[in-house]
Amino acid sequence: MDKKIKIGIVGYGNIGKGVEKAIAQNPDMELEAIFTRREVSAVDSNNAKLVHISKLEVYKEVIDVMILCGGSATDLGEQGPMLASQFNTVDSFDTHAKIPEYFSMMDNIAKKAGTVALISTGWDPGLFSLNRLLGEAVLPDGKDYTFWGKGVSQGHSDAIRRLEGVKNGVQYTIPIEETLEKVRCGECCEFTTREKHQRVCYVVPEESADLHKIEEDIKNMPNYFADYDTTVHFISEEELKTNHSGMPHGGFVIRTGNTGNGTKQIMEFSLKLDSNAEFTSSVIVAYARAVYKMANEGKKGAVTVLDIPFSYLSPKSPEQLRKELL
């Protein structure tokens, strides 16, 4: 191997830590630095790679690909353009409705800077998007279904924790098995929100809180819970820590379609993840390799997972891939 791919991480939360672990699993890569907006001494870690973000410029000729581990809601809108103007970047921008706008902004900046900016990678958007595209291209007379879970939804858990009388809580999104089975048998119909997923909440109430009111507040919360069958369990802080501190997730993309004279065909892609953040990070790291290759080939501008051949994800040569995997 000629030279290792030098990676920088921006942001040291769950995804940043997952990326650090994923890089360690890929011998053709090397972690160069982890950039943080906090004072390095204030970060709860004695990681020698931590560097204050003000020192970015020092690394301009050193880092091949910068992995942006901030959230879409606040960080990426600002950090994306700033970093793409200096480095090749990968991010997991996941505010679906704003992707076209974010793409266009990143594309302009990356084209001017001569960098490659891969946006919105991970598993949804990301691997699930790829499978939705594949499904509709191969089976144009068909329908696709995406189910999420069983997994912890951060947004819904946050919504619970903001309620009066709630000390802590976790929400699981669970696909309804009966509906999944119907889809898998090729029963191609429309399902309501309630028929596709249920929501199960584990809530730690504050002392002497009104449990009945909390339950009603959750079940009737518009957008988040009102359209679903929701179950609320009250548990202790200890039980929450012991049984619900993991971050499992996953889901299913199913395409059912017809070929010829009504012949049924079914494609399914699914994930069962014990750690959402670590898996997302592993996807991002494989795509960082693709960005490195594309940049070396002279590509410039923003791209998405839909634009990248799978061979770019692998450290193996095209010859080796054809021989071993085709």
Place this chain on the structure above:
Amino acid sequence: MDKKIKIGIVGYGNIGKGVEKAIAQNPDMELEAIFTRREVSAVDSNNAKLVHISKLEVYKEVIDVMILCGGSATDLGEQGPMLASQFNTVDSFDTHAKIPEYFSMMDNIAKKAGTVALISTGWDPGLFSLNRLLGEAVLPDGKDYTFWGKGVSQGHSDAIRRLEGVKNGVQYTIPIEETLEKVRCGECCEFTTREKHQRVCYVVPEESADLHKIEEDIKNMPNYFADYDTTVHFISEEELKTNHSGMPHGGFVIRTGNTGNGTKQIMEFSLKLDSNAEFTSSVIVAYARAVYKMANEGKKGAVTVLDIPFSYLSPKSPEQLRKELL
């Protein structure tokens, strides 16, 4: 839509017929001609698109992509080079061991001719290969498992039909559910051939044939059956026609891996196909669109599914794909 993609079909067997049906499902494509080595009048079809293969040259400026529907064993070795020297081509070459050699031959010819030759598409090799690559790139510390079936294996059915005393027969390859479940639970171990698949045969014996001998001949046949648990059922020709004339198939590619400190992650891709030939044809037709796009961009030489971004499979624009599918 500017201009339809003009497709030619070479070979009018199960795949050729499937491709014809798939083209009809894609409004941006048009079937220009179906080439056959037989006398057109001798083909059991009054399809107006049938043309004798000697007239290929007439279509040189007309057909955008030629889909080669012959078999790897006999046809493609000869037809592939002949057609790639004149047309952009797509084929489903599936003799795994000979893929590197076939790729290299097609690459030389296509580069000289200025054409694009996509080899070995379909679902295995094809979509399954893509998922094996994705699995090992995303979860490098892991293991992948491919299961086939439940489905009819042409090669094994042929092997049965060649036996003395056998009038007709069909063989199903069936993945062993218990092993599938073990893999899905992340039990990462090695399984024997016998633990992964079983083989079930439906045999129509000739009158007064020695049934016991047929059963023994099948079960002990090296390579084909000896390493598997094989079940043999004797049935009538009518029963075979009624219950076993379809060509279902499918299978599973499962990657189990660890991230971080032993966190389990599982990726699974599966197909459940009522018609193997029609699904394979639908995949080939989506990839014909990709070949058309690549040729228009000036690409030359042989490629495989591993080299092609998914966005090339779709009739939609990159903007539309980002908006609708990401």
